[in-house]
Amino acid sequence: MPSQAATPNTGEQQPAARRRNARRAQILDAAWELARRDGLAAISLRELADRVDMRQPSLYWYFPSKAALYDAMFAQGFAQLVDERERLRLPRDPIAALRAGCRHFLEFCVREPVRYQLLFQPSVPGFEPSAESMRVAEVALGYLARWLAAAGAPDRDALDLMRALLLGLAGEQIANEPGGKRWIKFADRIVDVVIETPRRHRA
Amino acid sequence: MPSQAATPNTGEQQPAARRRNARRAQILDAAWELARRDGLAAISLRELADRVDMRQPSLYWYFPSKAALYDAMFAQGFAQLVDERERLRLPRDPIAALRAGCRHFLEFCVREPVRYQLLFQPSVPGFEPSAESMRVAEVALGYLARWLAAAGAPDRDALDLMRALLLGLAGEQIANEPGGKRWIKFADRIVDVVIETPRRHRA
DNA sequence: GTCTATATTTGGATAGAC
DNA sequence: GTCTATCCAAATATAGAC
Numbered sequence: 001m002p003s004q005a006a007t008p009n010t011g012e013q014q015p016a017a018r019r020r021n022a023r024r025a026q027i028l029d030a031a032w033e034l035a036r037r038d039g040l041a042a043i044s045l046r047e048l049a050d051r052v053d054m055r056q057p058s059l060y061w062y063f064p065s066k067a068a069l070y071d072a073m074f075a076q077g078f079a080q081l082v083d084e085r086e087r088l089r090l091p092r093d094p095i096a097a098l099r100a101g102c103r104h105f106l107e108f109c110v111r112e113p114v115r116y117q118l119l120f121q122p123s124v125p126g127f128e129p130s131a132e133s134m135r136v137a138e139v140a141l142g143y144l145a146r147w148l149a150a151a152g153a154p155d156r157d158a159l160d161l162m163r164a165l166l167l168g169l170a171g172e173q174i175a176n177e178p179g180g181k182r183w184i185k186f187a188d189r190i191v192d193v194v195i196e197t198p199r200r201h202r203a
Numbered sequence: 204m205p206s207q208a209a210t211p212n213t214g215e216q217q218p219a220a221r222r223r224n225a226r227r228a229q230i231l232d233a234a235w236e237l238a239r240r241d242g243l244a245a246i247s248l249r250e251l252a253d254r255v256d257m258r259q260p261s262l263y264w265y266f267p268s269k270a271a272l273y274d275a276m277f278a279q280g281f282a283q284l285v286d287e288r289e290r291l292r293l294p295r296d297p298i299a300a301l302r303a304g305c306r307h308f309l310e311f312c313v314r315e316p317v318r319y320q321l322l323f324q325p326s327v328p329g330f331e332p333s334a335e336s337m338r339v340a341e342v343a344l345g346y347l348a349r350w351l352a353a354a355g356a357p358d359r360d361a362l363d364l365m366r367a368l369l370l371g372l373a374g375e376q377i378a379n380e381p382g383g384k385r386w387i388k389f390a391d392r393i394v395d396v397v398i399e400t401p402r403r404h405r406a
Numbered sequence: 407g408t409c410t411a412t413a414t415t416t417g418g419a420t421a422g423a424c
Numbered sequence: 425g426t427c428t429a430t431c432c433a434a435a436t437a438t439a440g441a442c
Binding site: 247248249259260268 | 416417418420421
């Protein structure tokens with residue numbers, strides 16, 4: 001997992017700030033590694049510090065609390081999603097574009113199950129993302145909303161349904177057959193459902 | 204939540220065993236209560252013991268470990284689902300029956316979010332249900348499989364898809380609007396998808 | 407910025423008397 | 425069956441020197 005967007009990183013940075021951000025990114029990388037191995041909730045600051053050749057209290061110079069660490073991971077995860085979506089080369093046809101975008105989203109989820117859990121499931125007992133991190137999450141959701149609107153489904157129901165069905169497929173794929181396609185192969189089918197059925201079901 | 208099926212309860216029971224099972228059920232009830240308040244992973248054996256007027260070590264006479272407590276909750280949750288499904292009065296028409304069964308499932312999930320998390324999400328860090336508990340879970344899944352088969356979708360794909368879409372709706376409903384219908388109102392629509400689309404999508 | 411040392415809390419689990 | 429007493433491990437967080 002690339003250690004991008006560990007910090008807003010907007011504008012110029014003094015060398016000191018640059019080094020600090022690089023170290024933060026390094027810590028985040030190690031945190032994801034531990035999360036992959038033991039689960040998100042089981043990240044230990046002691047072991048995390050070991051991985052980056054630090055003593056545990058030194059982490060507090062980079063993150064004021066463990067919750068802040070989770071929050072940074074949360075924001076980083078959505079920043080990665082936004083970044084990948086920005087780089088996608090989508091077909092011109094809006095429906096084909098929506099399909100491709102959804103397929104990418106499913107692949108994004110199953111590629112890193114632990115990231116999926118942090119971003120889309122209430123996975124860490126006491127953790128709630130900060131308002132700033134939620135904004136990044138909403139930016140990511142905006143892409144799906146625009147793809148849907150371009151494909152002829154601009155309403156809230158379509159977005160709700162699309163999100164739920166995609167997360168349902170991703171969740172089952174990850175829980176039951178990580179690495180396979182038994183669930184995510186239904187991607188195109190559910191896209192058709194969302195953009196086709198509103199006419200027939202006048203709820 | 205009724206404290207049923209705390210224990211297999213098959214055959215006759217000596218009075219001593221009966222009292223023990225009643226106490227187990229009482230402990231389970233209190234555990235669900237704590238889970239609702241603080242989350243599943245945050246259940247503390249000390250506070251749990253307080254709730255049933257015991258000292259913490261006494262719990263170990265009823266459950267050999269905390270994992271065993273979670274396992275009993277897991278089995279109990281699925282037993283409740285099976286029990287409710289057994290009592291359902293379904294329409295004769297197989298498609299209408301499938302719809303009703305799915306609507307009930309969604310209602311079952313949103314009625315007790317913490318139970319949904321334990322049964323259908325990897326919610327407690329180290330917990331894995333025992334083989335015996337998994338059998339109860341499979342019995343529950345069997346109902347959905349039979350309803351689908353009767354409605355003309357006997358294949359594995361239909362069951363996979365149905366499960367994923369239902370869990371997707373339930374998960375979003377619980378996460379974003381507990382108590383509402385913004386997602387579960389799509390129940391009938393996704394049922395139609397699963398039983399109608401196989402023809403058109405020859406995957 | 408990073409360290410040592412430590413505070414503080416909390417948790418699950420066990421031993422053994424009664 | 426239930427208790428008291430205790431163990432042991434692990435965690436986050438803080439204080440303050442350098």
